[in-house]
Amino acid sequence: MxxxxxxxxxxxxxxxxxxxxxxxxxxxxxxxxxxxxxxxxxxxxxxxxxxxxxxxxxxxxxxxxxxxxxxxxxxxxxxxxxxxxxxxxxxxxxxxxxxxxxxxxxxxxxxxxxxxxxxxxxxxxxxxxxxxxxxxxxxxxxxxxxxxxxxxxxxxxxxxxxxxxxxxxxxxxxxxxxxxxxAGTRTTPWHTRHIAERYSLFTLIVLGEGLIASANAVIDGIAHADHLASLLVLAACGLVVVAGLWWIYFSREQHDHIRSLPTALVFGYGHYLVFAAAGALPAGIEVAVSADAGEADLSHATVAATIAVPVALFVLSIWALALRPSLPIGWNVVVVVLALAVLAGIAVPSVSLVATAVLVTAIVVVLEVAGRRG
Structure with missing residues (x-):
């Protein structure tokens, strides 16, 4: 070996x-x-x-x-x-x-x-x-x-x-x-591009669970015609959010952030928050589906939080790990403010999901504009 x-x-x-x-x-x-x-x-x-x-x-x-x-x-x-x-x-x-x-x-x-x-x-x-x-x-x-x-x-x-x-x-x-x-020994010879690819593939896996949850919302909507409109909105917003998170994650190359042992540890350990947030998002979408059917014993704000918190955590985590060094300070502030606005949307649960989809889209636009100017 x-x-x-x-x-x-x-x-x-x-x-x-x-x-x-x-x-x-x-x-x-x-x-x-x-x-x-x-x-x-x-x-x-x-x-x-x-x-x-x-x-x-x-x-x-x-x-x-x-x-x-x-x-x-x-x-x-x-x-x-x-x-x-x-x-x-x-x-x-x-x-x-x-x-x-x-x-x-x-x-x-x-x-x-x-x-x-x-x-x-x-x-x-x-x-x-x-x-x-x-x-x-x-x-x-x-x-x-x-x-x-x-x-x-x-x-x-x-x-x-x-x-x-x-x-x-x-x-x-x-x-x-x-x-x-x-520490104090010869560090193992990791391949930075291979590691970055492996992390990106696992991100696709956990984000894919969100697509399944959105599909379930459409299926439930067809089965319960009286909730069709609200469930279609939920499915559409879920798709936009998942697509936006994918876009944010893959908007910058990441292999340069794992050059040394300290940076490799920060990159690797920090991805716990990225993966866990992405894995919790489909649960939040399913909770919203259950709440729409009257099957969830939760307040409207709590239902909104099950989606908004994972989304904000995902964005802030990948921003800190990979996006922040590539952006000027002004663009960094905008990304953080938009992510925090996702959390603030919990206070208005009736529009929180739509607001989350809009804010995630706005972050995508910011990253694209900043990348082209750079």
Whole structure:
């Protein structure tokens, strides 16, 4: 398992990586579906907290595989088998999403998560054995991941009252493993354009869930003719918002933001907010559909917030990570003000969704105008 050339030309996502991403579609879809159901029942705060935890497990397993693959993807039979083991862990995790988000039972999610992480440990050990120049870094990864997985398993036997205080500590330890492994050693040879492409592909996956939610709004509208007009407006606005977020994300090249270890960590960790916000958007659209049918026990402002908050969070996150350095200060201010205006629209819930679509479109126009002037 020799390291890949970080300057390799025409490096693109492999078919195995694409299949790996599709397995995560299942987990993301389950998380968004349960978020919608719990929010519709009026338990918004608990829904958001459980969704944030589940999405961390999904995102963290994906991001660690992605950064390993960009450096050591040999695509031989053993690498493929180990990757399929990680996919199996994703499916186990997905099967436990409902139990965690509804009953606070983390057992199955932890089992699937540990399977994914320990399979990656095997990959790091193989890299350590095959690549002397990266042996110390690889062994640090393997040791750090293993220790934290043991702690996750031990957390399963803790009393229910104690576990909520332990989980944030374990999450912190997880995110400290890469800085620990890479610091003071030779950093792994990531391919900046390949990483940027992998992140963009996962963004497409989570935004695609929003298109499905918009389609569901049309289907419900056809089935309930008395709500057809409002549901068509909802579907149209949902489509505009998803298209706008896509446009915003892909409006600038992003590989230049991951040149060093600190910038790579900021870029990678910051995308948790981007992905989680995009994954929560379809849940918000579905909540709006349920509210229109009188099936959601929520205030109008809360329904508006389930869409406006993910949209604003997505825009502000990708602005901070990739857009801000490419824009003059005046254009940066305009983008931030428009994103905050999306949040302000919650105060007028009757027009919040239409306002969100208009404001997202305005941000797209600003970025296009700024790009042409630049």
């Amino acid at each position: 020799r390291p890949r050339d970080p300057a390799e030309g025409h490096r693109t996502a492999s078919p195995l990586e694409l299949l790996f991403d599709l397995v995560f579609v299942v987990a993301v879809g389950f998380a968004a579906s349960n978020l919608h159901e719990i929010e519709s029942e009026g338990h918004v705060s608990s829904a958001v907290l459980s969704y944030a935890f589940v999405f961390f497990a999904i995102w963290w397993a994906w991001i660690n595989f992605t950064w390993f693959a960009t450096s050591f993807d040999t695509d031989d039979w053993l690498y493929r088998v180990m990757t399929f083991v990680q996919m199996a862990g994703v499916l186990v995790l997905a099967a436990g999403v409902h139990a965690l988000m509804v009953d606070a039972d983390i057992g199955l999610v932890v089992v699937g998560y540990v399977v994914m992480r320990l399979a990656l440990v095997g990959q790091w050990l193989r890299a350590a054995a095959s690549s002397p120049e990266y042996r110390r870094t690889a062994l640090r990864y393997a040791a750090g991941i293993t220790v934290v997985q043991v702690l996750w398993v031990l957390a399963l036997v803790l009393p229910d009252a104690v576990r909520p205080w332990v989980v944030p500590v374990l999450i912190l330890l997880e995110v400290l493993v890469p800085p620990f492994a890479e």
